[in-house]
Amino acid sequence: MEIERYDTGEHDPREEFGVVHRAAKRVDGVEKVTGKARFAADLYFDGMLHARVLRAKFPHARILRIDASEAQNAPGVVAVITHEDVPGAKTFGPVRRDMPVLAFDKTRYLGDGVAMIVATTLEAAEQALELVRVDYEELPAVFSPEEAIAEGAPVLHEDAPGNIVNHHKVRKGDMEAGFAASDVVIEREYRTQFIEHAYIEPEAAVAVPNPGEGSVTVYGSIQNPFTARRVVAEVLGVSLNKVRIVQCTMGGSFGGKDDVMSCMCARAALAALKTGRPVKMVNTREESIVEGYKRHPYMLKYRVGATKDGKLQAMEIRILADGGAYASMTPFVTWRSVVQATGPYEIPNVNTDVHGVYTNNTYTGAMRGFGSPQIIFAHESLMDELAAELGMDPLDLRLKNGFRPGSVTATGQTLDDHAVSLVEVMQKAADAIGYREKRKAYNEAARRAGSKKVRGVGIAASYRGVSLGGEGVDATGAIVSVQQDGSVYVYAGLAENGQGLRTIFSQIAAEELGCHLEDVVFMDTDTSLIPDGGPTVASRSTTMGGNAVRDAARKVREMLLSVAGEMLGTSCEALRAAGGRVFVAGRPERSVSFADVARAAYSRGELMAAFGWYKGPKVWWDEESGQGRAYFTYVYGCQAAEVEVDTETGRVKVLKVAAAHDVGRAINPATVEGQIYGGVAMGMGYGLLEEVEMARGVTRTQNFDEYLIATSMDVPEVMPIVVENPDPYGPYGAKTIGEPTCELLAPAIANAVCNATGRRIRELPLDLEKVLLGRSLKAARGRRGSEQA
Amino acid sequence: MRPFCVTVPESVEEAVRVLAKWGPEAHVIAGGTDLLVEIKEDRRSPKVLVDISRLDELRQIRVECGVKAEAGAETGRECKRTDEGEGDVVWVGALATHAEVASSPVVRKAAPLLAEACAHVGSPQIRGRGTVGGNISTASPAGDVIPPLFALEASVDVEGPRGVRSVDVESFFVGPKRSALAPGEMVLGVRFRELGPNHVSFFRKLGQRRSLAISVVSVAFAARKVRPDAFDDVRIAFGAVAPTVVRARTVEKALCGKRLDPVMARQISRLAFRDVMPITDIRGSQAYRQEMACNLLYEGLLDLLSGSPAAGARGG
């Protein structure tokens, strides 16, 4: 297939910067560590009511009747709201409109909302929940993808026969020839678990009606304000300009405050309009875990063939993803999976099928990683297993097949317009952990049987498409507005999620304007002030939003420089702006302060604000052949782990992690390292501890006593290795760091454990029993543990 | 969650009076780290909370020897001499927090295994609030303070409408989350004889992670070292492997006086199978817990034999 070439945009060859490429303090750090940041649950409005949601009683049931009369008359209750009160669309969804804002025909998982009580106090609302009578006809349900696709399985959604949410494929080369050319063929099955985002702040929103205009403002812990606005408007049956969404400080999101927050915003808005009063909704931790979507469990079957010298010939991949009750982001999550499923290796013949499947489990959707952690666990375990079969070192096998400049991916994309740094990151991570020496030493140690504590090292590598890729429109905007005293506002269509976007965008604005970082204030996202710039997802903020901020700031700078040129009596081409001054290049003594230029511009009546916009480079995708330029650029990462396994207990202690990530350019190196530390901690939780247990649709791990994330005591020494190969597309060459950091550690640990013990574990997480006894606990489990202990 | 009243008595007598008056409707609250969770989850709905935090006398940790304790005179007993005929009695008040016990010089000297257990409860926040009295009154088979008290053969001082009584620790626990406290009774503290100069001890706990983890299995061990490789006066208790914390009497008997090498230590540790009867729950299966009881004990014994500095105790 002919691959189109695209021009590589503008590349900033500068190596010297004033504000970017330097560790900057988080602009919102002080307010957070001093407890002054305001979260949605902190908001209060006069006359504010509280709403609670009645959840489904059965994971799959027909709703026959809802009788709210008794609840209606309970003390303190102002309104009981059911689907009958929904004036607009009863369902929503980013791809398939299949999720009810309040259940009407059926319930499909236990987190479904069936009715909502709005009352003067939280307690009154809570107590009235028990008074709502719902008659159900329980329906047979399915709790695993295998059950869901079986012949005659109960169907969740009438328009999705066979419970199939979606099917993506990749077809490349000739599988028969590929396997025929292979000396070694192995087939392996891997499984991953449900996991929870575990943001520290549960979902919260407050809706305030503006009765005069028939509009509503919703404040909330909202990852994607524009998505929430669309859902609220559709549910209310009003136009987009009647809904204003204001994002509050976020207590974490990790992809998790999208659909579930759109739904909460819509419910709160419904209640506010119905009662004419502000309405607050805050999920308890238990509700958050039961209602909120999870990372998809995958069942992955891999078959791989290679020549005896280790050259990969063919890979066949079959994946089932548990989508739970609603489609949510499953089509996009599984799309990223299908694109990246082979891992960063050249393989001439590839055949991949990924199916997203409906079940009556909690639905699954976006979570940091977005379809990559599952496939990376599989392909990186597989590479080690293949290496063992070939009698090769796993790193050598990766180096032999890994992408290099000009490599062609499984989807037929030639990697020739950015730095393909896979080999570099692998070598750097391996060197930092001392892979070669330790691998050998530990192999020998393992042969000396009888020791209680055994050590191992393992690595995992990935490539990752930056931004949305073939998922959809990829464009976003920003406003930079300079005030007459030289202070600056930045507004952006993308939103702070705790990842440090405010700081990064402020740095970019300051860099371009030549002002001080302290002069810049980043304004929280408000959908009434800025055009829809798409969602804050896919690690796209720095690349996409950063370019938009840069575009806006440059426009303002141009105007300011022409004013400064007049003030200094020179042409603006000769001027530079940096460090709060505008000066003549090479003659810094001929300068004016940034504030004076701003004052002069103001008094001359200049337009001191500008709108910036950035549209991502073109990508394309052919669903039928599963071929295309899936993403416009990629990042490469490798993490190496050293572990110690206690053979008496199965406890895995991670001793050290080396994490090498090519970020293009680190706009704020401190933030990059912060993302690496956090990503490693999450990756470790995924590998060793975390699992949302669902038993016939019932979530058993409803709080952090039983859903275990890694604590600071568990997280090992982390060596962040920031690799910088500037990218042609990102601002100053910057790419992505948010997600790649959390997708690699689980397989690196599994590989290290295998190096230590000789035991290959193909199912996450590697908890005590799986490591010691090689089997999962789940089947034998009884009731929730805390009821017993 | 139902509404409730809180009363803050100024004396133990007053607390006991309120408890007696309200019977099962009243619950003592100390640090609240267990109780508040249960109230929030509607597993308990008391009408009255008796906040004992002002009863400073219950916060003490002290050595009581030969004489009746002064502050706790009404509860004090004569020091009983053991076969060794030596050793002070230590009293730890119900309101002593895990942090206080863990850092108490008295406890660290007299019963390092108890200090160690307290040092590994929950997190710094939980150790700063949670109390010894709360831990034993909750009577969880996974309560970390309890196995050391078994190994110390401690007794629990209890006061109720009918006065003060002392219950030996093994009879205090009657089932999962069930203690021998009668209605209206509360725990004043625990007492135990300090370990002798030739005694060694350890506490080990296995959790899913290194901190903030409820024990999957825990073991407390105390014994007198009669030779570098042999013990007597062996007392071993396991947590989270039976409806209550249990003494491992089969193992104790087998260990007594036996000269140990790693193989022998392994063999004897395997006998723990006979002393435990764990259940399967979200933290571990029955089979795994059984195995772990043996292995934790074995690891501890090995460290004692090798004289490793970690031998004292370890958790987390």
Ligand SMILES: Cc1cc2nc3c(=O)[nH]c(=O)nc-3n(C[C@H](O)[C@H](O)[C@H](O)COP(=O)(O)OP(=O)(O)OC[C@H]3O[C@@H](n4cnc5c(N)ncnc54)[C@H](O)[C@@H]3O)c2cc1C
């Ligand atoms: C996050 C977290 C982690 C934890 N980790 C651990 C752990 O690692 N190991 C562990 O063992 N426990 C752990 N716990 C449980 C708990 O913290 C401890 O058991 C603690 O010692 C309880 O003491 P408290 O003072 O907080 O008890 P409270 O909650 O005040 O009371 C607990 C129970 O005891 C009763 N009670 C309290 N004092 C008395 C008294 N003097 N007389 C009679 N009854 C009384 C109360 O009525 C109540 O029934 C944890 C708890 C939390 C929330």
